[in-house]
Amino acid sequence: MDKLLPTIGILAVVIVVLLLAIMGWRRRMRRDAPAGGGYTAPATLAAPTTTADVLYVATTKAGEHLERLALPGLAYRGKGTVEVSQDGVQLRVAGEQPVFVPAAALSGVGAATVAIDRVVERDGLLRLGWTTSGGAAADSYFRVVDPAGRGALTAAIESILPGDSAQGSTNHDRTGPKNWEV
Missing domain, CATH: 2.30.29.30 (Pleckstrin-homology domain (PH domain)/Phosphotyrosine-binding domain (PTB))
Incomplete structure (x- = not known):
């Protein structure tokens, strides 16, 4: 019992940190969405040089x-x-x-x-x-x-x-x- 409470506390902290990291990455993806990305490749792309x-x-x-x-x-x-x-x-x-x-x-x-x-x-x-x-x-x-x-x-x-x-x-x-x- 003396090890259970610290273990639960550590697990809670790890879960909170992971959730904050996921939320931060999703926020960054939304922030960068207006930047677009790559372009549509031409239907007939030239052979790579x-x-x-x-x-x-x-x-x-x-x-x-x-x-x-x-x-x-x-x-x-x-x-x-x-x-x-x-x-x-x-x-x-x-x-x-x-x-x-x-x-x-x-x-x-x-x-x-x-x-x-x-x-x-x-x-x-x-x-x-x-x-x-x-x-x-x-x-x-x-x-x-x-x-x-x-x-x-x-x-x-x-x-x-x-x-x-x-x-x-x-x-x-x-x-x-x-x-x-x-």
């Missing part, structure tokens, strides 16, 4: 690498693939719906060191800048599984960037410091 296996980290507001956007298909971290074609970029995260970003919606690609709660070696992440279907500027962060394929993926994305986006496309953060030291 480059494909890379990645570890998807997060999507954030552009230039705010600590402010997560919970977008459909990009809400959760996971293994995935990035396919680049002349039409745009297709993001596939395991367990999520695919996200298509047309070339016209891309704003840049570059290296990053930090995103949300993930800090890696200098320039260890690939940042893809784009505009969501709701008009929000966003950055999606990936860790390319095969480092040898990172350059090819970056070059393929740079080749389809709209003309005015090519300059400065490797900027990590448009408003803050270029590199974070940890």
Whole structure:
């Protein structure tokens, strides 16, 4: 009996914390709903010029690498693939719906060191800048599984960037410091 009450108390605290976390995530999903998400892929998508296996980290507001956007298909971290074609970029995260970003919606690609709660070696992440279907500027962060394929993926994305986006496309953060030291 002397262990029952503390056990019930701990279980109650754990349940309350889990419920608050679920409520907070649902609130974030509602908050980010106006941002939209990916676009409808064309009926006949061009063949991919480059494909890379990645570890998807997060999507954030552009230039705010600590402010997560919970977008459909990009809400959760996971293994995935990035396919680049002349039409745009297709993001596939395991367990999520695919996200298509047309070339016209891309704003840049570059290296990053930090995103949300993930800090890696200098320039260890690939940042893809784009505009969501709701008009929000966003950055999606990936860790390319095969480092040898990172350059090819970056070059393929740079080749389809709209003309005015090519300059400065490797900027990590448009408003803050270029590199974070940890």
